[in-house]
Amino acid sequence: MIPEKMKAAIFEKYGDPDVLRYTDISVPKPQRGEALVKVHAVGLNGYDLMARAGRYKPNKGKFPHVLGGDFGGELVALGPETDCDFPIGTRVTSWWILPCRRCEQCMAGHHNRCARDYRYLGAHEHGAYAQYVKLPADHLIQLPSNVSYETAAAFPNAFGTAWHMLIDRGRLQAGETVLVNSASSGVSMAAIQICKLAGAYVYTSSSADWKLQKAKELGADETINYNETDFVDEIMKRTNKRGVDVVVEHVGGDFLDKSIRCLTRGGRLITVGGTKSYDCNIAVNYIFHKELQIIGSNSATKHDLEVMMPLLDSGKLKTVVDRVFPLQEAAEAHRYLESAKQFGKVLLRVDH
Numbered sequence: 001m002i003p004e005k006m007k008a009a010i011f012e013k014y015g016d017p018d019v020l021r022y023t024d025i026s027v028p029k030p031q032r033g034e035a036l037v038k039v040h041a042v043g044l045n046g047y048d049l050m051a052r053a054g055r056y057k058p059n060k061g062k063f064p065h066v067l068g069g070d071f072g073g074e075l076v077a078l079g080p081e082t083d084c085d086f087p088i089g090t091r092v093t094s095w096w097i098l099p100c101r102r103c104e105q106c107m108a109g110h111h112n113r114c115a116r117d118y119r120y121l122g123a124h125e126h127g128a129y130a131q132y133v134k135l136p137a138d139h140l141i142q143l144p145s146n147v148s149y150e151t152a153a154a155f156p157n158a159f160g161t162a163w164h165m166l167i168d169r170g171r172l173q174a175g176e177t178v179l180v181n182s183a184s185s186g187v188s189m190a191a192i193q194i195c196k197l198a199g200a201y202v203y204t205s206s207s208a209d210w211k212l213q214k215a216k217e218l219g220a221d222e223t224i225n226y227n228e229t230d231f232v233d234e235i236m237k238r239t240n241k242r243g244v245d246v247v248v249e250h251v252g253g254d255f256l257d258k259s260i261r262c263l264t265r266g267g268r269l270i271t272v273g274g275t276k277s278y279d280c281n282i283a284v285n286y287i288f289h290k291e292l293q294i295i296g297s298n299s300a301t302k303h304d305l306e307v308m309m310p311l312l313d314s315g316k317l318k319t320v321v322d323r324v325f326p327l328q329e330a331a332e333a334h335r336y337l338e339s340a341k342q343f344g345k346v347l348l349r350v351d352h
Helices: 046-053 149-153 156-169 186-197 209-217 231-238 254-260 284-289 302-314 327-338
Strands: 005-011 021-026 034-043 070-078 091-094 132-136 140-142 177-180 201-206 222-225 244-249 263-271 293-296 321-326 345-349
Touching (some): 034 149, 046 327, 070 149, 091 149, 149 321, 149 345, 156 263, 177 186, 186 201, 186 209, 186 244, 201 231, 222 231, 254 263, 327 345
Parallel strands (some): 177 201, 177 244, 244 263, 263 293, 321 345
Antiparallel strands (some): 005 021, 034 070, 070 091, 091 140
16 A cells, blocks of 8 residues: 655755755655655765755755655556556666657667756656655666665666776776776775776775775775875886776866876776866876877666676675665765765665
């Protein structure tokens, strides 16, 4: 029996974490082509923090708003005349992107490049900081038997983004050397594991030794504390001035130029964000003189997530969960994530 009302963490104005409020709202009703999922766990992402604070405003000021693009739950209802590959009761997660499906990029299969109406679940549309979430039925992905709801909630954005940037865009090859910056982020933790599965040698950087030790446990070969030493100097020293083949970069600011300086001739920098800053100054002579490539990568495709599910099921890829808060403590969870004290994903547990 699906109730009329549900518990949710909402916000009704942009601001600090205290704008998040735990309250009752109506359960969404799935329309044609849509599914309703009973949420058991939801993951926090960087864009949750930015959208709540108003750093960017994907919901265009339409309040109240519900965040949350990554979740683990069970399919409980379908909209009228809706086809779905899975029966009611199936344990699921989802691809979080909501493309237009009609523009030239979508028609070519590049839904993550949608040129007309590119949106995220939880950013542009109501997400999963709630007991129930509504989304397109064909976005659902079945969970294998060994994948828990919490694992599912920690998986899509981090691993999808890392797989797309390294495998689809970066064309990573066995035997290559990779620098993964900011080891404690969800994307970087996923990237370290994907690089090792692909047969690469991994250097990683972070701000604290305890974070670097955890990165070693995930498979990183060598670590660099960038608060104690310049990571460019370290990479050049450790590679005998050669540099690395690939840099995974999502920090932005001065990290972009420094990362470019870590590349060998013909090397590739793959950028997927700018959590520190979108404003970057780079020395262009390094790029043309060394014939470097700066490759943009945006989110992931549903296929990226689907091909990783067997690896998640077998344990060859592992999500890392730092801390789980109850949904009613969403504001505290945001404060904790903003403090950058975590190593791994921060989740919300959704009780029923």
